[in-house]
């Protein structure tokens with residue numbers, strides 16, 4: 001997640017490490033809010049008229065064929081504990097055909113010594129990889145050159161900007177000046193020669209906002225909705241300030257649930273490349289998100305424990321998610337992702 005000025009003596013690294021530790025060990029899910037995916041079910045198809053073994057997860061993303069409709073959401077980099085996490089995720093992403101985002105590379109743009117913790121292209125040569133910075137950094141002195149550098153140092157296919165306004169408020173000395181950002185995003189989209197995607201970090205994106213972002217030139221949008229990781233909960237646990245901690249608690253249920261965000265964005269922008277993420281845990285969740293209109297399904301914290309463990313553990317989780325998606329597709333008689341996305345068998349509970 002976005003960091004303050006890289007402080008001497010490893011303070012930046014420490015914050016990155018704290019984010020990972022808190023997300024692994026503490027209760028950081030939103031409270032009193034869910035993804036909303038549980039409010040939908042598929043109308044089971046007793047006669048799928050398909051050979052299960054021929055179900056095909058391949059799909060199109062930004063004009064390219066990819067082997068699965070999955071993304072590993074932007075998480076980390078910039079600390080010694082982050083480096084092996086990124087490399088385990090990347091190795092399995094390449095083996096299985098998942099796209100992958102890395103966490104904010106701002107610290108590495110400012111301090112090239114940290115670039116190695118984001119280096120994954122050598123082991124993930126073919127899958128889409130996205131670099132990442134906080135959109136608010138465009139108001140804090142990061143310009144086109146820094147963004148180009150952010151793409152280069154990851155050898156990325158594109159840059160994802162994250163919108164994390166509330167998280168910045170809950171961070172001590174967060175960057176809270178989001179004024180005039182849309183125009184800067186527009187300039188960046190015009191000048192950068194790779195696609196710029198825009199995501200939230202767990203509070204979702206509404207239809208009107210998505211339309212503004214698409215008009216500004218966003219190549220894709222990632223809902224990153226509520227119901228999973230809550231960054232007010234994470235920052236609450238990092239904060240020493242009792243007022244901020246209590247205020248963060250008041251926002252534990254904030255945000256647009258993932259299912260609703262996907263639905264709103266898709267209604268506003270019928271053809272915009274769209275990622276559904278935020279609180280996804282299973283391939284059955286992903287199936288619903290795709291049937292609601294997303295092109296890809298993104299998984300964040302639900303992969304973190306495995307990534308902190310081993311490549312084998314990551315492979316197991318990703319294999320399970322893929323199997324669950326295939327089973328959901330079999331269960332409604334959808335042989336290809338295109339059929340799943342066009343299904344009329346998803347209904348409100």
Ligand SMILES: Cc1cc2nc3c(=O)[nH]c(=O)nc-3n(C[C@H](O)[C@H](O)[C@H](O)COP(=O)(O)O)c2cc1C
Nearest residue numbers: 001073074075103104162201228229278279300301
């Ligand atoms: C440890 C951790 C670090 C994260 N760092 C970033 C980041 O640097 N940039 C970003 O765009 N999102 C970041 N995120 C947010 C995720 O990409 C995702 O949007 C959010 O966690 C919601 O998805 P989830 O419920 O599947 O975790 C981070 C998430 C985690 C768990």
